[in-house]
Amino acid sequence: MDGFDLTGPLPTGTTLIEASAGTGKTFTIGALVTRYVVEGEATLDEILAITFGRAASQELRDRVRSHLVEAERAFAAAVAGRRPSPLDAHLELLLDVPDDEVRVRHERVRDALASFDGATIATTHQFCQLVLRSLGVAGDTDAGAELVESLDELVVEVVDDLYLKWFGEARERPPFDRDDALGLARTAVEDPQSVLAPAPAEDPVAGARVRFAEAVRDEVDRRKQMRGVLSYDDLLSRLAVALEDASAPARARMRQRWKIVLVDEFQDTDPVQWQVLSRAFSDHATLVLIGDPKQAIYAFRGGDVFTYLAAARTAETQATLDTNWRSDAPLVERLQVVLRGAALGSPEIVVHDVKAHHTGSRLVGAPHPSPFRIRRVGRSGFKLTRGKMVTAGDARNHIARDLAGDIAELLGSDATWCDRPVQAGDIAVIVAIRSHGLLVQRVLQEHGIPAVMAGGGDVFLTPAGEDWLALLQALDSPHRAPLVRAAGLSVFFGYTASELDAGGEALTLSASPDTLRGWALLLRGRGVAALIEAAGGARPSPRACCSAPTRSGCSPTYVISGSCSTTSPCATRSGCPRC
Structure with missing residues (x-):
């Protein structure tokens, strides 16, 4: 896969950009928005940027604005006869035009900043809500409906009512108890796109479960409509339905409004989200999809690897961000020895090589200079179980003490980071659960090393x-x-x-x-x-x-x-x- 050149021709059609951690996904989106605006390909209100979380959308908004501000300052200096330096490569490219075009481009970026509050930089659900409201009756939704983050209270209410109605006066023992009914209902409602497979005729319990799940879905939908509430899944599914017909007004309106669509963290896309984007923009707008497919294998992230791969096959162009701007070259090279070419979850999701922007090591003089080490706990010195294994508690205590000693040795040395002495705040310890972190924190404090728990506090x-x-x-x-x-x-x-x-x-x-x-x-x-x-x-x-x-x-x-x-x-x- 070729590396993506931010100073090359602007993407057209559907472009998939694979971006590993630290390779600058958000920077790339900000730079692309700036280029599209400055080069006159689209105005800011004709560009749609989507990500998959409120915090991420706010960060993306801030980064896009900072890119435009930096571009405006560079063009203002150029108009005044000064050539600012140093500049990012894409800004150098934008300034490399005749003086008349410099002034035109300066006006474009100033107009973009003046109208920035109207830019559509949103989460998927915010985008769906915006479109549905603009469609009115064509969007098949109530403009005054309340958007709720969770339907769980409603589901519990429906389950209690239906379970009592179905089995309250039954003489026979119900085929499943109330707790099973609630678990079944939550599964059916939380994944509304899934199809409830018919149960075998010879299995009456399975048949009852399917009928109950169907009844719960129908009743939840009825009560949502009656109470005027919508879930996030409702936004997606209703917009997908509104876009289903090739001549749907929703398609025409979305294509008329947005010419450029950029999707951040694309690996988190689910089938319905991709259905919305594909129906609305494929073959009619520039669609730039940026994500890390290696993260799509994690279910807790909400990603669907099959959706990602299906979308990748529709892209006319595929490229990768091949420079890591975060880590030093010695660490990147050694990690690639371990992970190079590994297929994660699918043969189509492979760990590709990246190069590092920092060619040397910024950590100098460390007692253990190797950038990548694996520490192994041996069995000697431990009281073993009958199976000749070290108990988990003993292993965790040993690892915490070993880690604290390693950190103490580093802080007590003459090691420097970016030409200054290494401090405790330069070191991060990643643990699986909070109790492990508290153990490490306690042992570090016994060594006189200050440590705080970042996030996950109770x-x-x-x-x-x-x-x-x-x-x-x-x-x-x-x-x-x-x-x-x-x-x-x-x-x-x-x-x-x-x-x-x-x-x-x-x-x-x-x-x-x-x-x-x-x-x-x-x-x-x-x-x-x-x-x-x-x-x-x-x-x-x-x-x-x-x-x-x-x-x-x-x-x-x-x-x-x-x-x-x-x-x-x-x-x-x-x-x-x-x-």
Whole structure:
């Protein structure tokens, strides 16, 4: 597969660009949008960029805008008679035109930035919703319908109603219990495009399951329509239906609006999403598909390898981004020794070679300079099981200690990264589950190495989470003395154990329960924000005031609620050593 040249002819027709991690997928999309606009192939509002997540779409929007801003600055300097440098290769290409064309191109990029808020850079579902609303009655959807992220509550409701209707008065034992019915219903509703295969006539239980799944689908659809709600799958399927006819108004309208379509993370495309894109744009617009097929083998990513491969076969042009901009050449070369040519999930998904932009190693002077090492745990020194195996707990503890020692040796050396001493923040440890990460963190801290858990944190395991749990339990049962005392020890009341002991039953069963009952009414009537405001004006808590601030000086109790309250004890209590 040939490498994709960002300074070559602009893609036309359907182009598939394979891009491994670190090869610049988002950069390529931003650069292509800039070239299409600046070269006059399309205006910004004629370009559609799609990705598969809200965070990803926001990142893509930011990157496209930054590309256009950089291009505008380069053209502004050129119009003023200055040749800016250094520039990316595609900008050098765009500036390599006569002076009159430079001014024309400058106007194009300025117009694009002025109208950038109207650019269609969206997730697949946002794009479908936009199209369906613009189609009106032709889109077979209610413009006022509410889009919901999950139908699970509705599915549970339907299952309970149908199960009771079908089997509530039956004398015989039902062919499946309610939990099985719910699992069956969730599977049928979560994958609405799947076909429910008919059951063999000689298997009455299977037949009942199929009929129940069909009934659940029908009833869920009926109730969605009655309540005016749509799921994400509904958006896709309805748009696919609206595009089914070759002369459908939806096809004409979409082709009229968008001339260039770029799809990021294309390996995550499912069959219906590809059906929408193919029906609307194949053979009528420029369709650029960018993704990493090696990630399409992972079911948890929502990717469908067969959809990717089917789409790849329709592409007139296939190319690959063949430069890794993230990793050093020694590491890339050694990883390719292990993975070169490997077929992942299909003979058509092969690991292709890439070259590295960083030709040398930016890590210098490390005690173990090899960029790629595999550490193996031997059995000697361990208490083995009857099967002569090391127990998982012993192995994990050993690996954590070995890892911590390795990191300590690196940090204690004269190693440098990009010509500065290596710091703990330069090192990342990837683990499978949170408990493994906590083990590594603890062992690193025993070595005096600071370590934090990035992502995957459990807010309920924090002191603030424990305080909130104590408060909510007391609000639910203010008559129970143990729960009231637990709430009294939280930052919301701020009593110490000795104060609760000295106050006795009078403190536990009078003032605190009355306050809790009032807060419970406030929570039911006005919501969490009102509760936070009331709790902030309660008895000042030295623990809330003096605990380490986590954001803008606020204690964790107030940050956990999602806002920093100005009525927190730190904001009202004088004499606090931190205030």
